[in-house]
Amino acid sequence: MENKIDVVLGLQWGDEGKGKIVDVLAGRYPLVTRFQGGPNAGHSLQFEGHSFVVRSIPSGIFRAGSVNIIGNGVVLDPISFKAECESVRAMGIVPEDKILISKKAHLILPTHRLMDAALESAAGKGKIGSTLKGIGPTYTDKIARHGVRVGDILREDFEKKYDALTERHIHEFGALGFECDPYAQKEEFMKAVQFLRTFKLIDCEYYIDSFLREKGAILAEGAQGSLLDIDYGSYPFVTSSNTTVGGVCTGLGVAPSKIGHVYGIFKAYCTRVGSGPFPTELFDETGEKIRAVGHEYGAVTGRPRRCGWLDLVALKYTVMVDGVTDLIMMKADCLDGFHEIKVCTSYKIDGQETTHFPFDVLSPIEPQYTSFKGWSKPLAGITREEDLPDEFKKYIAFMEEYLGVPIKIISLGPDRDATIQR
Ligand code: IMO
Ligand code: MG
Numbered sequence: 001m002e003n004k005i006d007v008v009l010g011l012q013w014g015d016e017g018k019g020k021i022v023d024v025l026a027g028r029y030p031l032v033t034r035f036q037g038g039p040n041a042g043h044s045l046q047f048e049g050h051s052f053v054v055r056s057i058p059s060g061i062f063r064a065g066s067v068n069i070i071g072n073g074v075v076l077d078p079i080s081f082k083a084e085c086e087s088v089r090a091m092g093i094v095p096e097d098k099i100l101i102s103k104k105a106h107l108i109l110p111t112h113r114l115m116d117a118a119l120e121s122a123a124g125k126g127k128i129g130s131t132l133k134g135i136g137p138t139y140t141d142k143i144a145r146h147g148v149r150v151g152d153i154l155r156e157d158f159e160k161k162y163d164a165l166t167e168r169h170i171h172e173f174g175a176l177g178f179e180c181d182p183y184a185q186k187e188e189f190m191k192a193v194q195f196l197r198t199f200k201l202i203d204c205e206y207y208i209d210s211f212l213r214e215k216g217a218i219l220a221e222g223a224q225g226s227l228l229d230i231d232y233g234s235y236p237f238v239t240s241s242n243t244t245v246g247g248v249c250t251g252l253g254v255a256p257s258k259i260g261h262v263y264g265i266f267k268a269y270c271t272r273v274g275s276g277p278f279p280t281e282l283f284d285e286t287g288e289k290i291r292a293v294g295h296e297y298g299a300v301t302g303r304p305r306r307c308g309w310l311d312l313v314a315l316k317y318t319v320m321v322d323g324v325t326d327l328i329m330m331k332a333d334c335l336d337g338f339h340e341i342k343v344c345t346s347y348k349i350d351g352q353e354t355t356h357f358p359f360d361v362l363s364p365i366e367p368q369y370t371s372f373k374g375w376s377k378p379l380a381g382i383t384r385e386e387d388l389p390d391e392f393k394k395y396i397a398f399m400e401e402y403l404g405v406p407i408k409i410i411s412l413g414p415d416r417d418a419t420i421q422r
Pocket of ligand 1 (some may be wrong): 010013014015016040041042043128129130131132133134135136222223224225228237238239240273274275
């Protein structure tokens with residue numbers, strides 16, 4: 001049978017638990033790749049009493065024998081990557097042996113991070129709530145065709161390229177009236193680039209092609225969520241990359257026919273960090289309870305996440321755009337003890353009921369809910385399907401019917417072992 005690339009995607013606004021699932025699935029895949037995003041991601045892994053948050057490194061890093069690729073669609077910050085590698089090394093893993101980096105990935109410069117801050121402070125009320133990791137400005141330079149790429153660090157004139165882009169940014173800071181010291185981190189950056197040179201830099205598209213033909217299946221790990229996609233998300237409150245399935249093809253250099261399973265991850269409720277529309281957001285005690293029980297605080301920025309009921313309208317939309325074949329449901333155990341559990345099954349917009357995710361997500365949307373009775377016994381700790389309470393079985397059967405895709409994995413706790421595979 002032909003080897004394929006299976007994909008793990010977040011179907012909401014990020015923080016669905018992709019790290020845990022990639023870590024669980026990574027046992028089956030000798031190669032794990034990231035294809036978009038950058039250190040705006042924070043994927044939490046828990047195993048054998050350890051907990052770890054990866055940012056740019058694929059979540060397969062702690063699996064024995066796994067190869068981990070940072071693909072060309074990723075934007076890489078050498079400074080934060082170096083720090084991340086040192087934490088991995090402290091866990092007994094040699095990052096240089098396990099991580100390969102595409103030469104075509106773009107580099108995040110210190111001035112890209114400053115530019116993120118400059119643009120956010122100039123935005124006033126229209127702030128995106130960016131993670132300030134320089135993601136948007138780096139992708140902007142990539143599309144504008146003057147970005148600096150990982151492969152450029154092997155060129156003798158690398159420093160010239162760095163300086164030229166920095167000078168460009170200095171002009172832009174001037175226009176924004178933003179004051180900063182653009183060269184303050186140059187030395188640290190160049191040291192981190194030196195560190196990057198000790199890694200194997202590859203032509204990811206060739207590597208993946210021969211890996212699929214000769215070695216085995218590949219797992220592609222999405223960052224952020226489909227509702228943060230630059231094209232299909234809640235624009236302009238989105239990230240600057242294609243987080244949906246098409247990003248896999250452009251971010252790794254593979255054809256659509258090579259894609260196998262698309263695992264779509266969602267939480268049993270919704271969260272969002274940063275600004276932007278969130279139709280089912282709760283501003284009451286229920287929202288606070290979800291935040292407290294689910295520990296919904298940002299892994300990258302520590303910000304409290306906005307919380308609300310599960311939005312099946314938005315979920316069905318991302319299931320469609322991504323061509324999800326297998327659903328993975330996270331954190332239903334956080335709803336243990338709720339008497340009533342709601343899911344949004346349609347929107348009312350201008351008095352009209354609809355199940356379409358609208359173009360203008362900034363206009364007022366009234367979510368219409370279907371209610372479920374809470375389950376009679378806690379889900380936390382259950383590891384066998386037959387032990388699940390009937391109320392919960394009814395609830396997930398409804399969801400599978402609504403979404404038209406089976407729920408193949410139910411995760412009921414952060415640890416690797418707290419996972420029911422169906
Ligand atoms: P993981 O991979 C949740 C959000 C930011 C902001 C918007 C744009 O852990 O799910 P950016 O820094 O990308 O320009 O910010 O996107 N955001 C995330 N939210 N999880 C993430 O990643 C995110 N990465 C970016 O909060 O609203
Ligand atoms: Mg996150």
